[in-house]
Amino acid sequence: MPDSPARSTGAHFVYAELKRRILTRELKPGERLYEPAMAAALQVSRTPLREAIRRLISENLLEQQPTGGVLVPQLDAAVISELYEVRAAMESLMARNACTKASAADIEALHAILARNAALVEFADDAMQQGMALHAKIAGIAGNSWARRFHDQISSQMERYRHFTNSTQERRDQALAQHRTLVDAVAAGDPDAAAKIAFDHVMAARDAALKAISASGLAFS
Amino acid sequence: MPDSPARSTGAHFVYAELKRRILTRELKPGERLYEPAMAAALQVSRTPLREAIRRLISENLLEQQPTGGVLVPQLDAAVISELYEVRAAMESLMARNACTKASAADIEALHAILARNAALVEFADDAMQQGMALHAKIAGIAGNSWARRFHDQISSQMERYRHFTNSTQERRDQALAQHRTLVDAVAAGDPDAAAKIAFDHVMAARDAALKAISASGLAFS
DNA sequence: ATCATCATACTTGTATACAACTATGCAAGC
DNA sequence: GCTTGCATAGTTGTATACAAGTATGATGAT
Structure with a gap:
């Protein structure tokens, strides 16, 4: 997370944008993320999107379901x-x-x-x-x-x-x-x-x- | 990290294997990782390999260089x-x-x-x-x-x-x-x-x- | 001889195509 | 009516092809 000033790459942008949407509740707790739709919305391909998603998962800002598929963790x-x-x-x-x-x-x-x-x-x-x-x-x-x-x-x-x-x-x-x-x-x-x-x-x-x-x-x- | 019993996917295997090699010093501190070579060695494509690498970066078990390219962090x-x-x-x-x-x-x-x-x-x-x-x-x-x-x-x-x-x-x-x-x-x-x-x-x-x-x-x- | 410049090989980053898997709805059997 | 099985649509996981960027060495000029 302190590595924010990294090389400006698409994945970094997507990471920052997704994080912002999660923290501001633009993405609501419990909401599921669909890769094709989100990739289209952010105008990137699924590859950098997935990279950002994985990073957010490892920070517990997204949650992976056992069945596959990610969602915004519920507040508790x-x-x-x-x-x-x-x-x-x-x-x-x-x-x-x-x-x-x-x-x-x-x-x-x-x-x-x-x-x-x-x-x-x-x-x-x-x-x-x-x-x-x-x-x-x-x-x-x-x-x-x-x-x-x-x-x-x-x-x-x-x-x-x-x-x-x-x-x-x-x-x-x-x-x-x-x-x-x-x-x-x-x-x-x-x-x-x-x-x-x-x-x-x-x-x-x-x-x-x-x-x-x-x-x-x-x-x- | 407590999410280890996730769905058995190639990326998970690569993650576990890379982590093991880092912790056991099979991959030496300071050593750089080249994606094509490592992917071939682990018999997967670069895609799941990159996913594993990104996860290890966010756990500080790998380090991204500003120039692009990852290496095993030096011990200090x-x-x-x-x-x-x-x-x-x-x-x-x-x-x-x-x-x-x-x-x-x-x-x-x-x-x-x-x-x-x-x-x-x-x-x-x-x-x-x-x-x-x-x-x-x-x-x-x-x-x-x-x-x-x-x-x-x-x-x-x-x-x-x-x-x-x-x-x-x-x-x-x-x-x-x-x-x-x-x-x-x-x-x-x-x-x-x-x-x-x-x-x-x-x-x-x-x-x-x-x-x-x-x-x-x-x-x- | 030293430094600058450029060509080349190789790396990482991204897009896309494909395969495997999951879930939903419908039909058939109990 | 309820459950079971299957077909289908849609999702995620993976491989590969391509674009963009980086480093190394050679060549030429100073």
Whole structure:
């Protein structure tokens, strides 16, 4: 997934386009993909289309049926919990590593993001974006390519569920506070504290998300 | 990767065979793959071969060059550390979850594995195998499919490095002791303790591996 | 002698044709 | 009426042919 700037080939375009349609729900969960029709729609032959499909399957953004034939995986509340847990483990690790690797400039950058986060805390979309920027910065500082790789896959998956998780003002305030303590721990160079804070922070996000989903009536998939 | 029991197709066979050759170093790090030659050697056309190659690329068991063309990724001591860290995060999460999900039968099974582990602690290969069985059992109890998925990918990667990490008797004794305390924590249902023990345990394995590698002269790749 | 340029062989990327397989509907038998 | 078997349409899996791009070596100029 970090290999996006590869050689511009038809298969790459199809991959990006299909991924976009899946994440935006233009392709609906449960919907089956028919190769000839999709190839015609995207104006390529089946060969590069199949290549893109296979790649998406191995990222679990498409699902192969035992009988042959692929479809967009159904959304499932149980898996959300799993995703948040794994993401918590990743963010926790990265926060830990960031403690020993962060430069003074890094710390400054984190504080700058925090400031923007605070200024935008009443606007759901912007606050979310700043929060993601903070985690991305920490991931960059940590510099574990495998952790980033998995984290990116998780993020793609969670993108599919975002429509269900409109954050409340209360949750945004809580998240901001947690981000502050997280940055403090990183700045202080306390790996154990940072790891625990990051883990609990993501798990709190999970609880909020699950609550929002069940409240929204679980009209799912 | 858990989707192994898929429909028996040529591409699946090629995938499994190529993966085997990479993990066993029959295909050497740095070696480039030429599609026509490899297709002929495996007695399939380039189409299923390419499908297998693409899948292995997305698992980082093959690497695509910007210029086009794929090769077996070079082994690199730095990445070992990353892999162990991510694995530590995964095992830590799974140990945590196992605490709340383990049945009495599960605990019993863990103790049985521990007993075999203890009996075989002087035999490097068997001890390693029992250790992996223990972690696999815990992963099964935890029941987070995404964690397992990532854990499997990490395990495949580490398989490539196993030749360099012959464990010492001291390390095996230490690992057994750590496994004991881990099972105790799971049996006691103490998630925080189990998570910390699992994390530290894998990190200790990392230190031992890195030490063994640098001692073995770092004649790498 | 060194470097630039080009021709050539070979590689990967794509399209298309074909084979094998799956599912659906209809008819025949129970 | 319900099930079983089969024919048919349509799908996926594979092979092959072709186009586009890449690297290597030779040839010529400086």
